Amino acid sequence: xxxxxxxxxxxxxxxxxxxxxxxxxxxxxxxxxxxxxxxxxxxxxxxxxxxxxxxxxxxxxxxxxxxxxxxxxxxxxxxxxxxxxxxxxxxxxxxxxxxxxxxxxxxxxxxxxxxxxxxxxxxxxxxxxxxxxxxxxxxxxxxxxxxxxxxxxxxxxxxxxxxxxxxxxxxxxxxxxxxxxxxxxxxxxxxxxxxxxxxxxxxxxxxxxxxxxxxxxxxxxxxxxxxxxxxxxxxxxxxxxxxxxxxxxxxxxxxxxxxxxxxxxxxxxxxxxxxxxxxxxxxxxxxxxxxxxxxxxxxxxxxxxxxxxxxxxxxxxxxxxxxxxxxxxxxxxxxxxxxxxxxxxxxxxxxxxxxxxxxxxxxxxxxxxxxxxxxxxxxxxxxxxxxxxxxxxxxxxxxxxxxxxxxxxxxxxxxxxxxxxxxx
Amino acid sequence: xxxxxxxxxxxxxxxxxxxxxxxxxxxxxxxxxxxxxxxxxxxxxxxxxxxxxxxxxxxxxxxxxxxxxxxxxxxxxxxxxxxxxxxxxxxxxxxxxxxxxxxxxxxxxxxxxxxxxxxxxxxxxxxxxxxxxxxxxxxxxxxxxxxxxxxxxxxxxxxxxxxxxxxxxxxxxxxxxxxxxxxxxxxxxxxxxxxxxxxxxxxxxxxxxxxxxxxxxxxxxxxxxxxxxxxxxxxxx
Numbered sequence: 203x204x205x206x207x208x209x210x211x212x213x214x215x216x217x218x219x220x221x222x223x224x225x226x227x228x229x230x231x232x233x234x235x236x237x238x239x240x241x242x243x244x245x246x247x248x249x250x251x252x253x254x255x256x257x258x259x260x261x262x263x264x265x266x267x268x269x270x271x272x273x274x275x276x277x278x279x280x281x282x283x284x285x286x287x288x289x290x291x292x293x294x295x296x297x298x299x300x301x302x303x304x305x306x307x308x309x310x311x312x313x314x315x316x317x318x319x320x321x322x323x324x325x326x327x328x329x330x331x332x333x334x335x336x337x338x339x340x341x342x343x344x345x346x347x348x349x350x351x352x353x354x355x356x357x358x359x360x361x362x363x364x365x366x367x368x369x370x371x372x373x374x375x376x377x378x379x380x381x382x383x384x385x386x387x388x389x390x391x392x393x394x395x396x397x398x399x400x401x402x403x404x405x406x407x408x409x410x411x412x413x414x415x416x417x418x419x420x421x422x423x424x425x426x427x428x429x430x431x432x433x434x435x436x437x438x439x440x441x442x443x444x445x446x447x448x449x450x451x452x453x454x455x456x457x458x459x460x461x462x463x464x465x466x467x468x469x470x471x472x473x474x475x476x477x478x479x480x481x482x483x484x485x486x487x488x489x490x491x492x493x494x495x496x497x498x499x500x501x502x503x504x505x506x507x508x509x510x511x512x513x514x515x516x517x518x519x520x521x522x523x524x525x526x527x528x529x530x531x532x533x534x535x536x537x538x539x540x541x542x543x544x545x546x547x548x549x550x551x552x553x554x555x556x557x558x559x560x561x562x563x564x565x566x567x568x569x570x571x572x573x574x575x576x577x578x579x580x581x582x583x584x585x586x587x588x589x590x591x592x593x594x595x596x597x598x599x600x601x602x603x604x605x606x607x608x609x610x611x612x613x614x615x616x617x618x619x620x621x622x623x624x625x626x
Numbered sequence: 627x628x629x630x631x632x633x634x635x636x637x638x639x640x641x642x643x644x645x646x647x648x649x650x651x652x653x654x655x656x657x658x659x660x661x662x663x664x665x666x667x668x669x670x671x672x673x674x675x676x677x678x679x680x681x682x683x684x685x686x687x688x689x690x691x692x693x694x695x696x697x698x699x700x701x702x703x704x705x706x707x708x709x710x711x712x713x714x715x716x717x718x719x720x721x722x723x724x725x726x727x728x729x730x731x732x733x734x735x736x737x738x739x740x741x742x743x744x745x746x747x748x749x750x751x752x753x754x755x756x757x758x759x760x761x762x763x764x765x766x767x768x769x770x771x772x773x774x775x776x777x778x779x780x781x782x783x784x785x786x787x788x789x790x791x792x793x794x795x796x797x798x799x800x801x802x803x804x805x806x807x808x809x810x811x812x813x814x815x816x817x818x819x820x821x822x823x824x825x826x827x828x829x830x831x832x833x834x835x836x837x838x839x840x841x842x843x844x845x846x847x848x849x850x851x852x853x854x855x856x857x858x859x860x861x862x863x
Contacts, residue, residue: 206729206733210726518726520709522712522717523738524709525705525710528741
């Protein structure tokens with residue numbers, strides 16, 4: 203019987219081609235849109251992980267509580283040993299130490315007297331160590347406006363706008379005045395190696411990036427860091443593994459009250475990130491639902507037209523003894539067959555486009571001229587194992603629902619009128 | 627049923643409600659049809675021919691009275707059982723052929739056997755035999771739109787008899803055919819009736835059909851006005 207139905211479906215374009223095209227188009231859009239959305243979200247996660255939070259972040263408990271205030275007096279100590287331990291425990295992750303700091307930048311005149319001062323927000327990252335992932339994570343080379351990356355001790359990068367405001371050129375010196383880890387006054391001279399465009403107005407006006415070793419020396423934070431970030435080497439965020447890792451790490455210190463003990467947090471626990479993850483979690487069912495609804499409406503329509511066109515056939519089948527339920531089920535089976543083939547075709551096309559966008563991406567740099575820092579300029583799709591099946595959900599369900607609604611007419615058919623109907 | 631009867635209607639009445647009024651399509655019709663009959667319901671339009679055919683074919687139920695078809699009481703038969711009765715034991719022939727246009731002649735005839743779940747080999751044998759009866763074996767691969775009206779109706783006959791049903795109900799089977807094709811069709815049905823003892827019950831007001839009937843039941847205003855031997859029976863005598 204299935205073969206018989208399949209023959210009918212293949213020969214009757216009205217009952218196969220249009221539903222096939224709808225299923226294929228809907229599935230294609232679902233897969234492509236899902237891949238693109240995932241890529242975009244992945245991009246945002248990667249940017250946030252690279253620049254601010256890592257996939258995992260280790261701080262002291264006290265620092266974690268007031269992290270927004272960057273309390274360096276509560277920073278982690280013994281960071282070298284901690285990072286060695288983390289490296290051993292999580293060999294597939296890169297671990298980097300960072301210090302966020304605030305202070306005043308004092309720019310001297312030719313005689314060494316203060317010419318101008320400005321408050322700055324700085325970030326200490328390991329720029330100079332060979333093989334450090336930090337320059338890559340920040341894309342420093344890409345956002346460099348003038349000069350070069352720091353190569354010698356005491357060199358830093360600063361926001362191009364800040365440099366212009368302070369009248370600083372590449373090679374000029376300035377003094378950072380801040381507070382040391384112990385709470386004392388800290389001063390250190392730096393040379394501007396280059397200027398960068400952060401893409402975030404506040405940071406362009408106040409931000410600077412210095413080498414970790416220099417800042418440690420300046421702030422008296424030897425072997426200390428505000429945060430130690432862990433990032434998967436392949437850049438892919440894996441929520442479940444990360445949660446398990448954080449849980450296991452924190453379990454080690456459970457029951458102890460020392461505020462200097464380290465605590466590990468996931469990216470999803472960081473301020474503002476929870477919303478992003480809620481979006482990601484909600485997006486998959488939302489995408490499926492939207493396409494399911496739209497496709498179901500079209501399929502319902504197609505089903506109604508098809509049922510009207512095949513009114514005589516269904517009547518005949520009822521007359522010669524096919525039960526209503528069987529006719530209905532056969533219709534659903536046909537819809538599933540067409541829906542499956544359409545969904546498979548749409549999935550192949552959608553994956554093709556997603557693959558292209560994953561490999562080549564869409565270059566949006568022209569749209570992001572003033573927004574270079576937190577976003578990658580090439581937006582890419584992302585294919586996951588779920589990309590292979592997501593299209594089948596709306597593809598098959600829409601075919602089924604559309605036909606199921608349209609096919610109810612069969613149950614309303616009065617067999618008593620079949621002779622008349624079939625002869626009219 | 628006793629005495630080889632396959633259809634028995636007893637005081638069959640069918641009333642259709644029409645708003646506040648009602649129309650009596652059949653009134654106290656009591657008839658019995660035996661196996662192998664070649665009978666026809668004749669009468670003017672609105673006399674109740676199609677209604678009676680509907681009820682005998684378990685497509686409708688009586689308002690009053692009783693109808694027994696092949697041992698099944700139609701008035702108490704659930705929808706599913708009624709479909710099963712039609713599927714297994716009754717063949718239908720319609721005025722407008724009603725062939726499935728996307729299927730070949732062979733597949734159209736095969737369709738009722740698929741519903742019966744018959745194995746492929748037996749199905750093939752039965753379809754070829756049915757096409758032989760109607761002399762269309764050479765058109766097995768044709769589509770309905772490649773056939774003439776007469777050929778289409780012969781395919782419809784093959785489809786109706788392929789499962790060798792006890793009963794074939796034919797509603798105005800020659801209405802869309804010319805005289806030559808009508809006689810050809812009727813002769814085919816007579817042959818099948820003789821060969822496999824299928825009971826044929828027609829609804830018609832076509833004289834060509836009436837000329838082939840062995841029993842003629844005249845309905846007038848839903849009542850049996852006459853139940854007499856048909857022309858064919860008279861000739862045979």
